[in-house]
Amino acid sequence: MMKWAKPSSALFSSMVVTGALAAALPLTVQAAYPDRAVTIMVGYGAGGGADLLARLYAEKLAAKLNQTFIVENKPGAGATLAASAVAHSKPDGYTLMVAPTAVFTITPNVRRTNYAPLKDFTPIATLATGLDIITSSQTIPAKNLGEFIVLAKANPGKYSFASSGLATSTHFTGEMFKEAAGIDILHVPYKSSNDYLPDLIQGRVSIAFDPVLLNQVNAGKLNLLGIAQDEPLEGYPEVQTSKQAGIDMSPAYERIWYGIVGPADMPADVVATLSEAIKEVSADPAIAQRLEATGIRPDVVTGEDFARKMRDDSDYYKNLIQRLNIQLEN
Incomplete structure (x- = not known):
């Protein structure tokens, strides 16, 4: 019969330490965001303000975060098709949307949508305000x-x-x-x-x-x-x-803005990464210069301030719609 030899105390200690370290280490190492291409959806055809901003920021964020940002146009139904797609996508930061005020503060007050802007999106930042x-x-x-x-x-x-x-x-x-x-x-x-x-x-x-x-x-x-x-x-x-x-x-005056959002419940570190990158990109004078001729100005509001602005503007348009008795077919 083969006899089992008791390990030396030194070897046993080494085994215990090694096992403890293994237990303390995560099973997988998560790559820093973003580690693959990010899609920015636009609910309108090419050439409008949202499309222009999405393409400009996609270019700048790609350089800043060393990753590909792809703009996907999905026009139709007042941009609700794109908004719905983003609202129901995985909240990992790889599907975002650039859209004007209306998608979040007007459209849901005049027609049925299968997204609720105040709970189905993560507000990341406003990008710009438009001149009236x-x-x-x-x-x-x-x-x-x-x-x-x-x-x-x-x-x-x-x-x-x-x-x-x-x-x-x-x-x-x-x-x-x-x-x-x-x-x-x-x-x-x-x-x-x-x-x-x-x-x-x-x-x-x-x-x-x-x-x-x-x-x-x-x-x-x-x-x-x-x-x-x-x-x-x-x-x-x-x-x-x-x-x-x-x-x-x-x-x-202050209700013509463009913002970037993602699905609800995005990780806080991903939101922070995007917000900080957007702030830094927007501070580049070249951004203002490129937007100047289009009547759009960089104007970044992030986090809870953006969420509050979205709520306040939604209430404003809701009251306006009721006052003007504006109704749209669903």
Whole structure:
């Protein structure tokens, strides 16, 4: 019979220490985020403000975090298709969404969605705010906002405004303008600013409220009628403000923003990594320079401050929708 030899005390101690170390070590070592490609979804076609921001930040975040960031356009249903896809994706930080105010604060108040923005998303950061510029076709015989209001009042229903879709911020800015100016103009919804741009240039629609159109103004294709704020627009001192035109558009001033979110319950360290990277990227003067011509300004709000802003703006639009009795088909 083979006899078992008792291990020496030194060997036994070594075995115990080795076993203790093995028990203390994790079974797997988790790679630092991100260790594979990150998808940023956009609920609109190419060319709009959300798409422009998503592509710009994808490029900068890829360089900052040394990983690929892919922009995926999924237009339709006022961006709710993309929002739903992100809300129901795995909350690991590899599926994100860049979207304007409307997706989180307007659309859920006017139509059924299978996501609840205040509980189904992790707010990561706002990226930018958009200028409330009012552009027009050059076929419209008005040089400024006040002249357009006079035309519209003299011709109820003759003029129209384009938007990037029902229940978008470009739609509601138009509705707020109609109410403030006391005019009757027709809303014509499209899928994106790229879709309505040819009609706006040709005069098949009259005006539009979208900061991304500033580059078309600078290219000489559209007129800049005015800006919905009290103070003149830097670089455009001759452009009439809504205050100068005698209307109050102040409620809209700080509610045109773009944010980046992920599914609810994302890990705190992943959110922190993204938030810090976005802050650092946004501080680069080159970002502001690239956005300047589009009427968009970097403006980063993170964490609970972003969540609070989302809640406050949602309450504002809910009350506005009820007051204006705006209803959309589901």
